[in-house]
Amino acid sequence: MTDTRLLPRLMRGALLAATLALPLTVATGRAAEAVDPAAWNEVLAQAKGQTVYFHAWGGEPRINAYIAWAGEQVKQRHGITVEQVKVDDTANVVARIVAEKAAGKDSGGAVDLVWINGENFVSLKQSGLLMTPGWATKLPNWPLVDVENKPAVVTDFTEPTDGLESPWGMAKLVFMHDTATLPEPPKTLAAFAEYAKANPGRFTYPQPPNFHGSTFLKQVLATTIADPDKLSRPVDPATFEADVAPLFAYLDDLHPNMWRQGRSFPQNQPALRQLLADSEIDIAFTFNPAGASAAIAAGELPDTVRTFVLDGGTIGNAHFVAIPFNASAKAGALVLANFLLSPEAQARKQDPAIWGDPTVLAVERLETAERERFNALDLGIATLSPEELGPVIDEPHASWMVELERAWTARYASQ
Amino acid sequence: MLKLAPALTLTLMLGPVAAGLFGTLLPAAGYVPALGGTAMSREPLRLLLGQPGIGQSALLSLGTGLAATLGAFTVVVLFTAAFEGSRFFRLLRRLLSPLMAVPHAAAAFGLAFLIAPSGFVMRLLSPWATGLQRPPDLLIVGDPLGLTMTLGLMAKEIPFLFLMLLAALPQADPLRSQRVAASLGYAPVAGWLTTVLPRVYPQIRLPVFAVLAYATSVVDVALILGPTTPPPLAVRLTGWMNDPDLSLRFMASAGALAQLGLSLFAILLWICGERLAAMLGRRWIEGGRRSAAERLIPALSGSAMALLATAMLAGLALLALWSLAGPWRFPDTLPHHLTLRAWMVHGPAAGDAIATTLAIALPVIAVAIALALACLENETRDGRPVQHRSLPLLYLPLIVPQIAFLFGLQILFLMAGLHDTLLAVALGHMVFVLPYVFLALSDPWRAVDPRYGHMASALGASPARSFWRVRLPLARKAVATAAALGFAVSVAQYLPTLLIGGGRVSTVTTEAVALAAGGNRQLIGLYGLLQMLLPFAAFLLAAAIPGVAHRRRADGEAAA
Numbered sequence: 001m002t003d004t005r006l007l008p009r010l011m012r013g014a015l016l017a018a019t020l021a022l023p024l025t026v027a028t029g030r031a032a033e034a035v036d037p038a039a040w041n042e043v044l045a046q047a048k049g050q051t052v053y054f055h056a057w058g059g060e061p062r063i064n065a066y067i068a069w070a071g072e073q074v075k076q077r078h079g080i081t082v083e084q085v086k087v088d089d090t091a092n093v094v095a096r097i098v099a100e101k102a103a104g105k106d107s108g109g110a111v112d113l114v115w116i117n118g119e120n121f122v123s124l125k126q127s128g129l130l131m132t133p134g135w136a137t138k139l140p141n142w143p144l145v146d147v148e149n150k151p152a153v154v155t156d157f158t159e160p161t162d163g164l165e166s167p168w169g170m171a172k173l174v175f176m177h178d179t180a181t182l183p184e185p186p187k188t189l190a191a192f193a194e195y196a197k198a199n200p201g202r203f204t205y206p207q208p209p210n211f212h213g214s215t216f217l218k219q220v221l222a223t224t225i226a227d228p229d230k231l232s233r234p235v236d237p238a239t240f241e242a243d244v245a246p247l248f249a250y251l252d253d254l255h256p257n258m259w260r261q262g263r264s265f266p267q268n269q270p271a272l273r274q275l276l277a278d279s280e281i282d283i284a285f286t287f288n289p290a291g292a293s294a295a296i297a298a299g300e301l302p303d304t305v306r307t308f309v310l311d312g313g314t315i316g317n318a319h320f321v322a323i324p325f326n327a328s329a330k331a332g333a334l335v336l337a338n339f340l341l342s343p344e345a346q347a348r349k350q351d352p353a354i355w356g357d358p359t360v361l362a363v364e365r366l367e368t369a370e371r372e373r374f375n376a377l378d379l380g381i382a383t384l385s386p387e388e389l390g391p392v393i394d395e396p397h398a399s400w401m402v403e404l405e406r407a408w409t410a411r412y413a414s415q
Numbered sequence: 416m417l418k419l420a421p422a423l424t425l426t427l428m429l430g431p432v433a434a435g436l437f438g439t440l441l442p443a444a445g446y447v448p449a450l451g452g453t454a455m456s457r458e459p460l461r462l463l464l465g466q467p468g469i470g471q472s473a474l475l476s477l478g479t480g481l482a483a484t485l486g487a488f489t490v491v492v493l494f495t496a497a498f499e500g501s502r503f504f505r506l507l508r509r510l511l512s513p514l515m516a517v518p519h520a521a522a523a524f525g526l527a528f529l530i531a532p533s534g535f536v537m538r539l540l541s542p543w544a545t546g547l548q549r550p551p552d553l554l555i556v557g558d559p560l561g562l563t564m565t566l567g568l569m570a571k572e573i574p575f576l577f578l579m580l581l582a583a584l585p586q587a588d589p590l591r592s593q594r595v596a597a598s599l600g601y602a603p604v605a606g607w608l609t610t611v612l613p614r615v616y617p618q619i620r621l622p623v624f625a626v627l628a629y630a631t632s633v634v635d636v637a638l639i640l641g642p643t644t645p646p647p648l649a650v651r652l653t654g655w656m657n658d659p660d661l662s663l664r665f666m667a668s669a670g671a672l673a674q675l676g677l678s679l680f681a682i683l684l685w686i687c688g689e690r691l692a693a694m695l696g697r698r699w700i701e702g703g704r705r706s707a708a709e710r711l712i713p714a715l716s717g718s719a720m721a722l723l724a725t726a727m728l729a730g731l732a733l734l735a736l737w738s739l740a741g742p743w744r745f746p747d748t749l750p751h752h753l754t755l756r757a758w759m760v761h762g763p764a765a766g767d768a769i770a771t772t773l774a775i776a777l778p779v780i781a782v783a784i785a786l787a788l789a790c791l792e793n794e795t796r797d798g799r800p801v802q803h804r805s806l807p808l809l810y811l812p813l814i815v816p817q818i819a820f821l822f823g824l825q826i827l828f829l830m831a832g833l834h835d836t837l838l839a840v841a842l843g844h845m846v847f848v849l850p851y852v853f854l855a856l857s858d859p860w861r862a863v864d865p866r867y868g869h870m871a872s873a874l875g876a877s878p879a880r881s882f883w884r885v886r887l888p889l890a891r892k893a894v895a896t897a898a899a900l901g902f903a904v905s906v907a908q909y910l911p912t913l914l915i916g917g918g919r920v921s922t923v924t925t926e927a928v929a930l931a932a933g934g935n936r937q938l939i940g941l942y943g944l945l946q947m948l949l950p951f952a953a954f955l956l957a958a959a960i961p962g963v964a965h966r967r968r969a970d971g972e973a974a975a
Contacts, residue, residue, distance in 0.1 A: 414468020
């Protein structure tokens with residue numbers, strides 16, 4: 001693999017050459033202002049009047065509406081304007097920050113806050129493109145975060161967050177089925193394969209490298225790999241083939257019985273959900289345990305849909321917000337990140353009528369009134385209780401996802 | 416001032432392309448100053464060629480692009496040959512002209528809503544005819560050969576080529592040619608193909624090349640209708656270009672150059688085809704045959720056009736219907752009920768997006784039309800009929816696939832401190848709008864009989880007066896069409912708006928594609944409809960204004 005740090009250097013070289021070739025001057029940004037979340041009052045004073053450009057996936061209207069609400073709140077309370085930049089792929093935001101770095105734009109960047117996790121985070125962290133030093137653990141609301149029981153809030157795909165991103169919500173893979181067409185869903189991957197054999201065309205998954213598709217691969221990998229401990233370490237190229245052989249044996253068996261015989265795949269999770277809504281498939285899945293309830297509430301799924309998890313547990317992780325190294329409104333971004341961690345914002349987010357995204361906070365540690373916000377929530381007819389959600393399988397090291405996606409594409413998407 | 420127009424136009428149009436390509440070339444060659452100056456490497460190319468299925472991706476791009484272009488061109492030419500002057504022709508002309516304005520993404524969504532296994536056609540037939548309670552497991556959208564994608568591209572390119580042909584036709588004087596041919600015993604189709612086509616083809620050649628280059632490098636239609644295992648080349652490039660694994664950029668840049676080569680190769684093949692067609696055509700003419708499948712051609716081309724127009728209109732109607740739909744489950748033919756929910760919830764955001772779209776597009780087309788007219792008028796006054804040397808330059812922004820130079824362009828705007836501004840996005844749009852406006856305008860303009868101008872001069876009119884009073888009015892139809900086309904092009908821009916605007920500039924199209932990722936059909940319907948209505952309005956104006964202007968002029972002269 002090429003050294004990922006080459007690119008910024010390369011682009012700087014290209015830029016130099018371009019500067020010589022073209023009579024253009026490099027815009028000089030204003031000096032980066034120092035912001036220290038430990039001095040919160042100063043942060044608040046600096047943030048007043050700032051506009052925070054929050055780059056967040058824009059494919060789900062419910063989430064967009066929630067972000068708009070959060071923006072109104074910080075506008076009223078702290079005089080900060082929040083503009084959601086709706087992106088269709090967070091990788092585009094990474095590309096954007098890289099381009100700014102390449103152009104020598106070390107301040108005044110376009111991205112103030114970005115919704116992120118996994119390989120996108122690892123990429124930015126390793127390239128030094130995030131605001132340092134770590135700030136998340138210094139936010140006033142940080143003590144409320146449930147680090148003990150939700151270790152994923154400080155370890156993103158086995159990569160330590162080092163406070164470079166602040167947890168926003170939790171995710172866990174849950175499967176959906178329509179009780180009207182499939183009352184008793186299969187509860188293991190082996191049973192999935194049998195079900196598909198008996199009912200061809202009724203199961204599929206989003207095409208990797210789509211995030212949800214890759215998550216399904218990781219779920220299968222975690223279940224089939226001989227030594228699961230390997231998943232917490234980077235991929236060993238020498239044994240990779242052997243490690244994933246059972247995974248691909250499983251898929252080779254499954255694909256001919258899948259939707260479109262595995263020759264075409266839905267491109268993302270909402271598309272998968274749409275197939276369930278259209279009764280094209282019997283089983284879909286989501287990373288949001290309340291996603292099915294929320295979709296029912298919005299009329300996107302019939303109210304006969306319920307969720308279930310697999311015996312032995314499903315993949316779970318956390319998602320975060322991060323501030324790029326050259327953000328224009330760092331103080332404002334900090335205030336917004338802190339507000340997103342507040343019990344008020346977290347409880348609203350967990351409400352399936354709003355979004356239904358599980359909290360990162362330790363609810364039992366909150367003050368009574370705050371705790372009530374959570375206890376009062378109706379999690380929805382299709383949402384499993386925390387006990388029913390079952391064990392969490394940790395995300396493998398980010399390198400597994402990269403290699404899996406490559407191997408999958410070579411095997412199934414290039415005949 | 417007029418003398419400067421060509422230079423200014425070329426700078427606006429080609430400067431960003433050249434600079435952007437430069438920014439693509441270096442990584443493609445593995446040029447890494449940090450590793451000792453100018454160490455060139457073939458590593459990115461090697462990586463690219465080592466990608467699984469890369470050959471099939473390239474073949475898909477080439478095959479679908481060529482098939483869509485050839486299909487669209489054939490249908491348009493044969494239909495015009497068979498029906499020009501008929502009432503059916505006028506009807507389809509009225510139907511198809513506005514359809515040209517529909518952005519590719521909206522047309523593709525409309526088509527998908529229509530023909531997918533869970534689409535409207537299947538709902539119409541189910542369950543009474545098919546017995547189906549659930550959508551059939553048929554691989555229609557996203558088939559591995561890209562047939563549906565080819566169909567989608569054809570559906571979108573036929574109106575474009577048709578309009579280009581219509582704009583060019585009057586200069587070829589088709590009806591009188593037909594009459595002469597008929598008096599010599601030629602059947603209608605044969606007469607048109609032998610007398611009109613050879614004269615009108617040179618005028619639509621550039622639009623055909625643009626279509627070919629576009630169809631071989633398309634991203635949005637391919638994403639919606641195309642295969643994914645593997646996808647066409649341009650889709651894979653876009654994926655690599657945006658991959659968080661930054662090392663893929665080298666390979667993506669090499670791929671961008673390969674895409675450039677592929678599009679050029681497609682054009683080369685087309686030119687060979689032109690030669691062959693010319694040779695065969697000459698032989699046919701010399702052979703003196705007076706008829707050419709006079710029954711079959713009208714039947715096939717007529718039904719193809721009618722089917723296409725119906726499918727496009729139905730698809731667009733479905734977009735509108737979905738935007739108003741409540742629950743609408745298969746196999747229900749119609750939604751359970753209609754609701755304004757999507758419009759209520761998303762109306763305000765959509766309003767902002769429309770305002771931004773207009774704020775970019777209107778200045779861009781005003782400048783583009785002014786520049787194009789200034790260049791053409793300059794050419795006319797110089798007395799040089801066609802600047803052959805500058806023609807290939809005009810092709811460049813249309814033939815260089817967008818992804819090949821947008822990344823470099825983004826850096827250019829950052830350097831100039833113009834990033835994220837409407838001005839920068841407008842300049843980015845200009846790169847694509849100018850050539851289309853020029854393509855739409857130049858041939859009709861150059862085909863205006865110069866003797867009108869000479870006559871005006873002989874009667875004592877200054878060059879300026881003969882421009883404003885003679886040449887411009889003669890070309891008013893082409894000007895209006897070009898402006899509407901420029902507007903449609905600007906509205907449809909996705910990648911340039913997203914990359915140069917840093918995501919802060921939200922147009923109807925960027926919003927539509929971002930929301931499309933969520934697969935919400937109500938929202939896709941809403942934004943698809945808006946994407947369609949904006950250019951549609953522009954073409955309505957384009958159709959109405961020249962007539963009005965002409966009438967007022969005629970009235971003025973009658974009064975005087």
